[in-house]
Amino acid sequence: MTTPSQIRTRFAPSPTGYLHIGGARTALFNWLFARHHGGTFVLRIEDTDEVRSTHDSVDAILNSLRWLGIHWDEGPETLEKDRGPYAPYFQMKRLDSYRAFARKLLEEGRAYPCYCTKEELEEMRRLAQLEKRPPRYDGRCRKLADEKRREFEAAGKKAVLRFRMPDEGATTVPDLIRGNVQFENALLQDFVIMKASNVPTYNFACVIDDHAMEISHVIRGDEHLSNTPSQLQIYKALGFEPPAFAHLSMILGPDGAKLSKRHGATSVLEYRDQGYYPKALRNYLALLGWATAESQELFGEEELFRKFSIEGCQKSPASFDPAKLLWMDGEYLRKLPTPELLDAAKPFLEKAELWGKPGLEKVAALEREKYKLLSDVPKLLDFFYKDDLDWTEKAKRLVGDGSRGMLGDLAAELSKLDSFTAKPLEDTIRGFCAARSLKTSQVFHPLRAAVSGRTEGPSLFDMLEALGREKVIERLRKAVHPN
């Protein structure tokens, strides 16, 4: 058995786009597992897809993970800089190692060059389908005579390197989540390990690196389960001790289809831009495909580390539920002390030109249990600072002809108030109602509408106090005498 200190997990994304929700969840589980065992979490960039990999994607992935607060112990710091004893962490910087192992397999007869063209391969596939055989490579280049090989080389034909699969027996994938999963070797094909460009394929490079980086647990998406027996054969051929595997169920959209743009945001950074609180998203993601025996919902960071386990991982796919995420976000924001909340909402406040406004903290505190997103903060309090209110239809109706006179009188009374604070305001206004035999609602609602332009908002008297005498009187005056 490995001792806890030897636990090493990794997240190995391909930089071919933004980091999506599913990838983030995989990264998160690897991180949690490593932390739970006091191990190490490695980030490795699998950029061997020469045409689709971009530097922007690397940046997006690093930024997404940082924003989510998923900290890697080893891996790239920036595009240029790595940190950790197994550097580099970009596969394209590790080509020598793949080539060396490929050569070894070639020399030992475990791999062979294949000169088949795209056309030949397609023909092979077509024929197989016609004969209702699995459409796999038929191994024709396995027994290519040396002279034939030289002939191809002379003709300038490019070769890929294929791994020679055993023809018989079965390969068992011991999976921590799914148990032992068996695959017939005869059904596995001689897959390409090195492309014609002398760059390794995913299935080869990741074996070499997981071994080189001493990864103890490969926790990854379910879509890799079918590739695992092929990888296991590479481990065997090279005499490597394979890591433990755990294949996570996929994340689906709310309708049960594969999560895609159609369902709304799929990129982590989109959630940031919409105003989600990173710890809330992280908490929500942890619950997609994992649960405790108590079905606990909200976790502190340390608590997540402590309670996370592979045993709690779900076999069946999980649907992403935006409504629950939104609830959870509100749950986190409500717990946040106001200064921290404002700090987190800073980008949104800045955009609304509210950052640094006087009394912001006081005003923000009045609405604190209502924010579901950080972007709600400016939305819910901008009326405090606006000169021209955005009147809602409902609010307009409330300050109609029926209540103008009353509001005018009330304004006169309020302007005489010594202390413009909640308690005296409440006493005065309630007294005003009593003196005129008005129901409080007949006064409170039009008053709220008149000073805020809306019918929803903070507690009336706190709101009046926060607005201050000048603004309240001014707004009442404007409401009573619209131009």
Place this chain on the structure above:
RNA sequence: GGCGCGUUCGUCUAGCGGCCUAGGACGCCGCCCUCUCAAGGCGGAGACCACGGGUUCAAAUCCCGUACGCGCCA
């Protein structure tokens, strides 16, 4: 097409042979609190545990099929 994986309220899930007339959470509905909106409290609707066979005194839980969904190979 072959192989593989999966299937408990709309959704996330608890459950690992008797405690289940299936528990929690989100969402939905109602009531309470209340100056509005929220938040909070209380309650409700909502799952014949995909279907069909077994095994067993007893199955959501074990076994075998079927269906459906998904993945991989191309």
